[in-house]
Amino acid sequence: MPPRLFRRGPVVALIFGTSAFGGAAYRWLKPSSSLNPHDFTPYTLIDKQRVSSTSSVFTLRHSEDAASPESISEVWKRGVWSLQVKQPQLQIARAYTPLPPKPETHGEDGDDVDDIRLLIRQEQGGEVSTYLHRLPDLSTIELRGPHVECELPQDVKEVIFLAGGTGIAPAMQVAQALGQAAGTRMSVLWANRRREECVGGVGDVVPTGDVQNNSRGWKNLFGLMGQSPAQMPAGAIAHETSRSEKGVIVQELEALKTQSKARSNGLEVQYYVDEDKTFIKASDVATRLQAQNKNEGGSKIILVSGPEGFIEYWAGKKVWTGGREVQGPLGGVLGQMDLNGWRVIKL
Ligand SMILES: Cc1cc2nc3c(=O)[nH]c(=O)nc-3n(C[C@H](O)[C@H](O)[C@H](O)COP(=O)(O)OP(=O)(O)OC[C@H]3O[C@@H](n4cnc5c(N)ncnc54)[C@H](O)[C@@H]3O)c2cc1C
Structure with a gap:
């Protein structure tokens, strides 16, 4: 029987007990101010729009309302890319694929072109997707990326x-x-x-x-x-x-x-x-x-x-x-x- 899952994202397990991992631990824990592939950057969950009984579109805005870095406009032209989302209690992360900005949003009212929108299905028993689906509006969600999956x-x-x-x-x-x-x-x-x-x-x-x-x-x-x-x-x-x-x-x-x-x-x-x-x-x-x-x-x-x-x-x-x-x-x-x-x- 085929596995019923969307291919599982890379799991980032954190065991930072030794000094060798000290720098990595610091990077993991210290929030970064601009979205980048190495450190996590805090975003705010500004909207969760239900698509079905199991999936929703999450809209995330940079916590300090900063514009997306140049790397994001570049990856939009190149193909398929993802971001990692952190589950802070378990210190694990999963990849999600940002949806294109809504065509009607050009930085006017409502959503901003720099908002990140993720279509996330809640997997039964899934650690990160369940955590995300339970978060209330205005929660902080930390992101890392972009990661190009296919050019x-x-x-x-x-x-x-x-x-x-x-x-x-x-x-x-x-x-x-x-x-x-x-x-x-x-x-x-x-x-x-x-x-x-x-x-x-x-x-x-x-x-x-x-x-x-x-x-x-x-x-x-x-x-x-x-x-x-x-x-x-x-x-x-x-x-x-x-x-x-x-x-x-x-x-x-x-x-x-x-x-x-x-x-x-x-x-x-x-x-x-x-x-x-x-x-x-x-x-x-x-x-x-x-x-x-x-x-x-x-x-x-x-x-x-x-x-x-x-x-x-x-x-x-x-x-x-x-x-x-x-x-x-x-x-x-x-x-x-x-x-x-x-x-x-x-x-
Ligand atoms: C590049 C990339 C892009 C992705 N983009 C998206 C996207 O846009 N939207 C999206 O929804 N998903 C996407 N995914 C999938 C996503 O990364 C996660 O894999 C997914 O959300 C499940 O993660 P989770 O932590 O909730 O579930 P996990 O905790 O990883 O568990 C997944 C499932 O496995 C079961 N399970 C866990 N452990 C065991 C075990 N020991 N034995 C048996 N069963 C077990 C759980 O019950 C659950 O059903 C993407 C993945 C990749 C690699």
């Missing part, structure tokens, strides 16, 4: 992103980066166990066959919108009418789509929900590989992010070597497909 090649043109659960956060980072680059195009295939994570999310592509059998062809690939409800399959209509409200992340994905339409060749998002019996299939990936292969030149990348079992199913296990987690051989479903030059990256 996009300069010439990237096409991305297919397979996201499971909170694996949507890195997908949104990539969408934000690609949305600024002319001639790029991205498809996000987002799978969730429960609909509550993506309420109101209707994919850009409506399968022309049965909702559960989407291998029979696709319409609307890359924003060729316009299918009326009468043309939609019954299952899709049922969803449409029962979802008058849009979830927090769905709204943000739609904003990213609008944003990317202005500068790039567009962002397509497709939603899959276990409890609705819609699952990402190899044919969904193959369709997009073919559609995007028509574009000549530039790097083409498939990114896979989510729970360990999700990554393993699609691309095979990551492996540990020399104390570092590395990509490992390509396996899983993608390992058996003809990828025609597309590179796969496991996050």
Whole structure:
């Protein structure tokens, strides 16, 4: 049975009993004034917005309202990055993936562009995520980073992103980066166990066959919108009418789509929900590989992010070597497909 977790973050255990560790202990304990990868910097929890019964978006502001360092604007252009969050009682830390700033926030009212926003799922029995979910507003949360997880090649043109659960956060980072680059195009295939994570999310592509059998062809690939409800399959209509409200992340994905339409060749998002019996299939990936292969030149990348079992199913296990987690051989479903030059990256 695949592990049900999002891949677990590096655990930083603190045992600072000896003088050899004195300097490190001091660094750990002494709060830093500007966000950096070495020391923890205090932020204030200014908002916790519920996404579902298990996940929320945490908004954190620098405790002295300082602007984000240059390193943050740099990493937003480069690809996928994370920050570590400290659990001070246990002296452990976990990695989380900042969401792009909300498109409507430009330092005016409400959220600030320098605020850090994290989508955090509360893992059952999870030390840090449970601690964070229990914190009241205005609590201090210490952050360290940024840490680049994956740098996009300069010439990237096409991305297919397979996201499971909170694996949507890195997908949104990539969408934000690609949305600024002319001639790029991205498809996000987002799978969730429960609909509550993506309420109101209707994919850009409506399968022309049965909702559960989407291998029979696709319409609307890359924003060729316009299918009326009468043309939609019954299952899709049922969803449409029962979802008058849009979830927090769905709204943000739609904003990213609008944003990317202005500068790039567009962002397509497709939603899959276990409890609705819609699952990402190899044919969904193959369709997009073919559609995007028509574009000549530039790097083409498939990114896979989510729970360990999700990554393993699609691309095979990551492996540990020399104390570092590395990509490992390509396996899983993608390992058996003809990828025609597309590179796969496991996050
Ligand atoms: C680069 C990166 C980015 C990430 N980004 C995000 C993000 O944006 N959002 C997000 O929600 N998560 C993200 N994660 C995952 C996150 O770092 C944590 O791993 C996650 O929040 C769980 O941490 P925890 O301390 O709450 O749980 P842990 O205490 O690590 O426990 C995790 C689970 O394992 C179980 N468990 C613990 N110990 C044992 C044991 N001995 N035996 C059996 N089961 C056990 C617990 O019950 C729990 O269900 C990211 C991870 C990485 C590496």
